Structure formats: structure tokens, C-alpha cells
Amino acid sequence: MEACKGAVFRLTLFAFLTRYAMCQEYFRMGVNTNSAEASQFLREYDREASGMCYRVTMSQWRFVTNITENNRRRMLEELALSSKFERLSWRKAAAYDATRLSDPQGRRQLMKIVMGSRAALPDDKYSELQQLITEMKEIYNSAKICPYGQKPYDPHIPREYIPEYQTMGQTYHLANQPYQHYQPYTESSESNYCDMQLDPEISRILAHSRIESELLYVWKSFRDQTGPKLRNRFMRYVQLANQAAVATGYRDAGDQMRAPYEDQSFRASVEEIYNQVQPLYKQLFTYVRRKLVQRYGETTVRSDGPIPAHLLGNMWAQNWKSIMDIVMPFPQSPNVDVTAEMLRQGFTPLRMFQMAEEFYTSMGLKPVPPEFWRGSLLARPPQRSVQCTASAWDFCNRIDYRIKQCTEVTQQDLVSTHHELAHIQYYLQYAEQPQLFRDGANPAFHEAVANAATLSVYNLPHLQRVGLYQNKSHDPYEVGMNFLMTMALEKVAYLPFAFMVDQWRWSVFEDGVQNMNTRWWQMKLRYQGVIPPLSRSEGDFDPGSKYHIVSDQEYVKYFLATILEFQIFEQLCQASGHTGHLYECDVYRSRDAGRLLSEIMQAGSSKPASEIIKSMTRGKTNRISPEALVKYFRPLELWLRVQNRDESLIGWNSNYHDVALFAPQRGQADTRGISCIALVLSSILTLL
Template identity: 80%
Template sequence: MDILSCAKAFVLIAFLTRNVHSDDYFRMGVNSNAAEAMQFLREYDREASGMCYRVTISQWRFVTNITEYNRRRMLEELAISSKFERLSWRKAAAFDYSRLPDAQSRRQLLKIIQSSRAALPDDKFTEIQQLITEMKEIYNSAKICPYGQKPYDPHVPRPEPNQYPNTYQNQYQLNQPFQHYQQQENVEYSNYCDMQLDPEISRILAHSRIESELLYVWKSFREQTGPKLKSRFVKYVQLANEAAVATGYRDAGEQMRAPYEDSSFRASVEEIYNQVVPLYKQLFTYVRRRLLQRYGETTVRSDGPIPAHLLGNMWAQNWKSIMDLVMPFPQAPNVDVTAEMLRQGFTPLRMFQMAEEFYTSLGLRPAPPEFWRNSMLARPSERSAQCTASAWDFCNRIDYRIKQCTEVTMQDLISTHHEMAHIQYYLQYAEQPQLFRDGANPAFHEAVANAASLSVYNLPHLQRIGLYHNKSHDPYEVSMNFMMSMALEKVAYLPFAFMVDQWRWSIFEDGVQGMNNRWWQMKLRFQGVIPPMPRNEEDFDPGSKYHVVSDQEYIKYFLATILEFQIFEQLCLVSGHKGHLHECDFYRSRDAGRVLSEIMQSGSSKPASDIIRTMTKGKTNRISPESLVRYFRPLELWLRVQNRDEQLIGWSSNYHDVALFAPQRGSGCVAHLSLWLTAALVLLY
């Protein structure tokens, strides 16, 4: 057998062995007493619900009233919860789950065992929890100096309040540096280095068009995160792998993939990704040309990747903020009904009432009284609170809440409908056991919420609810602007959402050597994005993404974005919609409500494949990108026309691109050859 044949055989063996379903070799206990196992599950359901309530209420009190006392109470409850988790895991792991009499009980027992890291000894379990907590705190405390501002000098007086007016958006039109302006009401500009990711840094990346300022904040935030987090992340990888192996998995990546119940999950996800690549490359090529026109050939190469700091977002994952640079028809409006909402006197409460009415119009349940009594729907004036929008299930089948510092804007109107969809999901599966009160797989909650938002965020719906009246512009131009905005948010996101866990799984499998190099290889291969300045292994740029250092899987966001369009299309079909998919509004369709209820009521008591099969009336049981491609087909046709004169649809990488992040091996010609080979492998991988 020649070398090539040997290599092929090795690859085949590796592929077959790594795709064996975890259940095939999962470690089982020796206790075969089915009655005892059933009693354990009944007790667990009651105790886990109570523990979930205690932890959730402590977390709610902290994030809605940030005090040191509330933080301590939350940490105490989390510590108790960790002890409960370890004890429950040990009890569950002692049973031979194959002896349980029914599939639902076996499914519950496996859920307790498979998702936990409690197989670690107590000291290591505590250590990994502490590492994750520390990484979160380091990340959340990261602050940088304003652009052009030296670090704090105690001899330099701080400006008086209101010295810098809150007019940063207007000032950006004049291309003035961001640091001159106050970032939000009642927050004075400071000489202190106190700019955080949200809102200040994110606003700069979204609104500034000064390349040097964008580069500065991009670089500075990474300096305040990656190097401080790297050693902790390395230790976290080691402990996560130990926990996975002790539970019966090959590594922590396989444990993360287990909830998807797909023996060929990695191949399935890559197949989905490959089907959306042509659309992404058309969008990428068009956006690159517009950025080239704005920043020039010294910054953007006409056939190359895009520097990461130019796309309006810290991670180049959402390009919606550069809509002003890439709008198809600048003379036609971008859909935004904020002004009309203000004219009609909208309030945060009215926005939530409108969102509730959207779901009750489908025949779904209204929010319970506890929701209206206990939710935080606007920014509190008398206390500090975390404002990231989120929906909460307090695990007692009664109490559901939303935390959102709602402002009267179109974006918050969409967010309101999104969060209310999560509440509706909680209400629909409320009667399931505690272990099944979740989405069918980790992608479903976001997918359902986003599918509902797609119906709200389009012109027909906004016209039906009296918020859009503009008929003086060409409908085709308005429609193309709308679809471009959606593509910058949805299509541009897909390669990033796909590559984060591709990178993470490679770290769990192959070790932590060359972590930063691999991160940028994947960003170049999948996103067509390069760092705007040289990077090395001391930088640890993955640490600039919260989900990486907070131990949150990310592939669910890729699948949720695909699945939301699949769900949306099915709801449109049953509602009787005809015409372009992006114009569908299933508002007031009881048939759509019935399908949505069927999707949600089962929670995670059934495999996702069963839910999809039912939803599609037996046509498929798999997540498919065909609906997303159909949704954006009118825009893709327009993009193909715009890109017809482009020499390359997509991007090519060269020596200089790869040299920004790849270590040079050897010297002279050897080093050059190494970089050229890396560039070629990035594209062929």
C-alpha cells in the first residue's frame, strides 16, 4: 500500500471512529433496580425545580439590582446548586439506564448524566467552575482608554457634567473622533480608562468611519482580554476534557455535541454550511467592493479578505452597522419605524402588549399576571441593572419574566417580540418534567423566537399594524434595502457562528498549541476575514468572544439561524402565504399558531428530528438551509448582477495575509514556503 492509500485509510478510520454515537459506548452504572431509578427521577424533578427557582431568583435579584450583597447571595445559591448537581449526577450515574421500562425515563436519566461535569473529583469540579467564573469576571471588567486619550492622570481635571453633548451620531457624520462625545445620557465624559465593550466600544465600531480609531479599539479590547485569559483557558480545556472522558466521551467537544442526538453531527453541520457559502460569497464580494471605495486599496485588497475591524462589529459577525456604506438604493429609505412609534406615543408597556397580542392572535396563551407584575421592562432609575434583553423561566410553572431596558425604537420592538416568543415557549412546555423544559435541541429556542421576529420585521406586517405608510418610493428599492439589512445581520453571521465551535472542538481534540493561529486560519477560511495587524500566540484573540471564555457552546446559533427560516417557511405555508418568502406575515393565522404550539409543547421530551418531521409533514427530519436560501433569493439575484464584473467571487489569500498570524518556520526561503503552503491549505482545508 502506497503512502497516499495509507493516508486515505487513516482518514477513513478516524472519521468512522469519531462519529460513533456516544450512546454506543456510554458508561452505565450497575444498579438495575428500575423502581428505585423511577423514584429517584420523581424526587429529582421536585428538588431540581426548587433548586432552579432558588438560583434563578438570586440571579434575577442581582442583574436587576447590582449590589455586592445580591452578588454574594447569588454566588451562595450557585455553590449550593453545584453541590446538588454533583450529588444528583452520582445517583443517576449509578443506574443502568437501559433497564428503565420506558423511553422517557431513560431519556431523563441520560440528560442528568451526559451534560454534567460532575464526574470530576470535587476539587477539580470546583476548580473548573471557579475558572469559568474568573474568566467571565475578567472579560466583563475589560476597559480601554478613549481613542487618543492617555491613561488617567490624577492631575488632569475631569470635565464638568454635560460639557460634551450626547450627539455622537451627528458628530460621526463629520468624521470626528468618538472620544469627544458623551456616550449616553447622564454619563459624563471621563479622562479615566473606563470604556467598556457595551455600549461605548460597540458604538465606535458601529458608527465610526475613521480607520485608525477602529483599529485602536479593536486592538485595545483584545489586549485587555486575551492575554489575561489565556492561561486560565488552557487549564479549563484540560479539566473539561477530563470531565468528558470520565463521563464516557472522547473529549469535551463530543460532550458538547451530544444533545443534538446526531451520530454524524459534524458532517451534517458542514453540509449545511457548504450550501450557504455561495450566497455568503456574493454578499462578501459586494461588501468588499464598497469598503474598498470607502477605505482605499491600502486597506482593502480588491480580491482579498477583509480586515476584521472594518465590518462594524468587534468580531466581524454582524455587518448591519455598515449599512450606510453598502445600501443598494441610498435614495430609498431603510425600513425603520422608530419615528412613527414616537409620533404615536409608544411606551415600553405598549410595545410588550403589542407583542403579546401578536401571539394571542395565533391562538397561543397570554402572559400570566405574574409576568406583568414582576418583569423589568424599562431601565430602572433608582438602581444599577444589567440591561441585556433576556427571558426568564423561574421553574415553578407560574413565574415568567423579561428583563429589558426597553427604548421606543424599532429594534427594541423586534427584540420585544423575540423575548415574548421565549416566554411563549416556556408556557407551552410548562407541564413537562423539569428535565424536558427546554428546546428540542440547543438551537430550538432561538430559532422559534427568531422565526416569529421574521414575521414582525417586514413591510406587510408593519403596514398592518399601522407603523409603515411610506408609498412614495419604489417598492422594489425599499425591498432590496430591507433584504440587504437582513443579509448583513443573518447571512454575514453564518460563517462566524459556524467557525467558533469548529475552532473550539479542534482545541479539545488536538490540544492548545497554536490556538491563536488556528483561530485566524479558520476566520480566513470561513469568513474571509484577516486581522488588521500582526497577531501571535500571546494575543489569544478567541478570548475576545464572551461565549468562548464563559463555556457556552456556539454552534447552536449557527443552527438556530438556519432553522428559524425553516420554521418560518412552514408557518407561512400553513397560513396560506403566496409570493416571496420575505414578504410573509403569519399574524392572526390560527393554523400557524397550531404548528408553532406543536413545535413548542414537547420541549426536549422528543428528539429534534421528530419535531422537524412533524413540522414539515414528513418531508424531512433534518435542519435544512433551503428556506434561508429561498428567503434571500431576490437579493442573491441582485448581488450577482452587481458582482458580474468582479474577477473573483469570494476571496484569495496570499503570503502577506497569512503572515499576519501564522508563525514562520525556518528562515529565508523555507519561511516563505511555509507561509505560502499555509495560505494554500487555508483555502483547500
């Protein structure tokens, strides 16, 4: 125990000295103060960057809508040219002392060029960093696993009868009953047999299977095919990203990632927001855990403990909507889904997009240009390979905007269509801004605005107004609670995950790559109340199972976007004159709401987000606030409190066995060290 205390002291002292040594001037600038030269450079940059953006975006579009090796090669060539352009532009911009320029917009543009780039690295290291990110993305996207049992989704073989599943020298015992036609996996058949990818096969199993052993198998297998292969590359990526950040004037790469939010107390602000939504999350968590105990038993889910990560319907336990069948408040009342009505009325993908466009034009916003209808991919094309993830595209020429979506006639795709068109509307609104300002006010704004608009599309009043929902025979309170539960499983359950991802990443940038996996699960337990379903080691590198981490994409923006979408939605509802529950608001056809939404979008990133929020809230606040989200879910929270009134604990307790699943192990014989670490972590996490 004394050795444990000494290790804690040494780590604390090292962290203090490291932070002290990093106390340096926040940002380094050049020495050229000639404002005329800087203005000329920015004019040239705007023209050249727009052209480069168009060429790169077009090459990417051609590849993802027609995946061929030739299109991939052309895309990589354009990306290489773009990388050279970025480095050259950075060197020119870094020569100026932006703080001495008289034009505030010019200062802001120069700072955006310099502060957001890693071009301060030497050429060889810059190329290595880009190559590492590319390799990690390719490894992740190529991950495939073997199916659980005979074949995926084989209706003739009851999975509960499969005795075991053998793979790579390991045998997983799945049930006691034999099934005589079962053939175990052999390595010789891997190329033809092991072809299940995350999307759609693995995600579909996690969403729909209720066989715990099958969920455990796919959860583990996907992590086996990602984390161990990515760990060493990620460690080198951390080193290079930190070097780039320090060379640019930041303390570390996390500091550089936070800079676009223009908030010196950003981390404290985000933590404060999380603390305000945590009570709502704990009420939801406690109710869901009780339902999972009823479904899987206390041997799988402890009645006062954390939830095993594989039971929540999603690879990362970030979205629980798929387990709605287990937790639905009123099963006798419908969980609203208008897919059948859309099919009955003969909806097509084109009609869905026309309906979504009319939603925005009814509010006085802009129609999409003709180029949108000519160039977009709105349905899966026959006889060619495409990447089908829905996305909105700005081709940087103020003319060409497109959506790529393999649309199916479902309610979910109807909402997705409105969401993607909101991004297009954002592009249209800030089109006249310089290239550097054609973006959201901060990294959270684009998603927040798109989601705020779609909050109006989900709800029953809107679906009734557009003729897609007419059933009035059920209790409206019960239908409303079912709707709010669905939304909470998607939005509220997501918040602690979206919060902790970058908390973990920033800790790695700050404190190093030691015990990365342990820290990941510490934070999963602390914030989500989630534990791994089986023992994990540092070699597993479970953060590598999340694409945004290995593809170098910041994640805290999704946490803030989820908070901000409700804040924006509340302001739109007030502008439209809505009274009553916030979750029943529909801003369709409200010109006043449209004017406010246009004001939010038109500035792009030419102003700090705080100014836009202050204007949007009529001076009430200039900060992102969770008050509207809490207000939206207040009826459900009151219902949850009633359901949880007999619970001994709202939230979760962690014990030694929970923490021992991921506590760092120095060796099998070093049980005292393991016990020390597990005991200390358990105590700390329980207190937190």
C-alpha cells in the same frame, strides 16, 4: 522545506494515533437496572431540581436587576448549593443503567442528567473548573480601554487631527496634522480616563465610526485587555473539560458538547448545511468588499482578497448591519425604520409589550400570566444599577415568567420585545413537562422559534397592518431590496462566524492548545474571508475576545438556530396560506400558524428534534435544512449576482502576506519556517 514536511507527517501521525486510541465505547452506564427505583429517583429529582432552579434563578434575577455586593454574595451561595446538588444527582443517576429501563421517557431523563454534566470530575478539579470559568467571565466583563484621542465622542476635537495616541509604551500614529490641545494618555490618569467598555462605547465606535485608524485602535485595544489575560486560564479549562468528558464516557469535551443534538454524523451534517449557504455568503461578501474598497481604498482592502476584520461594524465581524450606510442597494429609497412613527404615536415600553403579547394571542397562543406583569423589568429603573441585556426568564415553578429589558422606544427594541416574548411563549407551552424536558428540542430550538416569530414582525406587510408604516411613495422593489440587504447583513453574514467558532473550539479539545490563535485566524480566513488588520501572535489569544468561548457556552447552536428559524418560518407561512415571496409573509392573526407553532413548542425536549422537524414539515424531512433561508434571500441573491457580474472572483483569494499576519513564528530568525507554514496555509486555504 524537508523539515516542514517532516513536521506535517509527525502531526498527522499523532492525530491518527490519538483518534485511534479514543475509539472506545461511546458512553458508560451504571449497573442498577431497577426501573422502580429509577422512576422514584426521577420523581424526587423533578421536585428538588425545580425548587433548586427557582432559588438560583431568583437569586440571579435579584442580582442583575439590582447589582449590589450583597445580592452578588447571595447569588454565589445559591450557585454553590446548586453545584452540590448537581454533583449528588449525577452520582445517583449514573448508578443506573438507563439502557435497561423499560420507560423511554425515564431513559431519556436519566441520560440528560448524566451526559450533560461534568460532575464525574473529582471534587477538587470540579471546583477548579467552575472557578476558572467564573474568573474568565469576570476578567472579560471588567475589560476597559482608553478612548481614542481626547475623550470619547468629544465633538470639539476632530479625530482625524489627532497626531498620535500613546498607551503603555506604544505610540499609534493616527494622522499627520497636529492638534495643539491634544493631551496624550498617561498611566496616572488611567483610573479616571480608561473606562470604555465593550457595551456600549466600543461597540458604538465600531458601528458608527468610519475612521479606519480609530476602528483599528479600539479593535486592538479590546483584544489586548482580554486575550492575554485569559489564555493560560483557558488552557487549563480545556484540560479539565476534557478530563470531565472522558470520565463521563466521551472522547473529549467537544464530543460532549455535540451529544444533545442526538446525531451520530452531526459534524458532517453541519458542514453540509454550511456548504449549501456558502454561495449566497460569497455573493454578499463580494458585493460588500467592493463597497469597502470604494470607501477605504485598495491599500486597506484588496479587491480580490479577504476583508480586514475591523471594517465590518462589529468587534468579531459577525454582524455587518452597522455598515448598511456603505452598502445600501438603493440609497434614494428608505431603509425602513419605524422608530419615528412609534415616537409620534406615543409608544411606551408597556405598550410595546402589550402589542407583542397581542401578536401571539392573535394566533391563538397563550396570554402571559399576571405574575409576568408584576415581576418583569421592562424599562431601566432609576437610581439602581442593573444589567440591561434583554433576556427571558423561567423561574421553574410553572407560574412565574419574566423579561428583563431596558426597553427604549425604537424599532429594534420592538423586535426584541417580540423575540423575548416568544421565549416566554415557549416556556408556557412546555410548562407541564418534567423539569428535565422544559427546554428546546435541541440547543438550537429556543432561539430558532423566537427568531422565526420575529421574522414576521420585521417586514413591511406586518408594519403596515399594525399602523406603523404607511409610506407608499417609493418603489416597492427598491424598498424590498434595502430590507433584504439589512436582513442579509444580520443573518447571512453571521453564518460563517457562527459555524467556525465551535469548529475552532472542537479542534482545541481534540488536538490540543498549540497554535490556538493561528487556528482561529485560519478558520476566520477560510470560512469568513476575514483577516486581522495587524500582526497577531499566540500571546494575543484573539478567541478570548468572544464571551461565549471564555464563559463555556457552546456556539454552533446559533448557526443552526439561524438556519432553523427560516425553516420554521416557511412552515408557519405555508400553514397561514401565504403566497408570494417568503420575506413578505406575515403570520399575524393566523390561527393555523399558531397551532403549528404550539405543536413545535409543547414537546419541549421530551422528543428528539428530528421527530419534531419531521412532524413540522409533514414528513418531508427530519433534518435542519437551509433551503428556506436560501429561498428567503433568493431575490437579493439574484440582484447580487447582477452587481457582481464584472467581478473577477466571487469570494476571496489569500496570499502569503494575509497568512503571515497570523502564521506561527518560531523565532525572528526562522524565516524559512515561517515562509513554509505561510505558503502551505495560503495554498490550502485558497483551495478550500
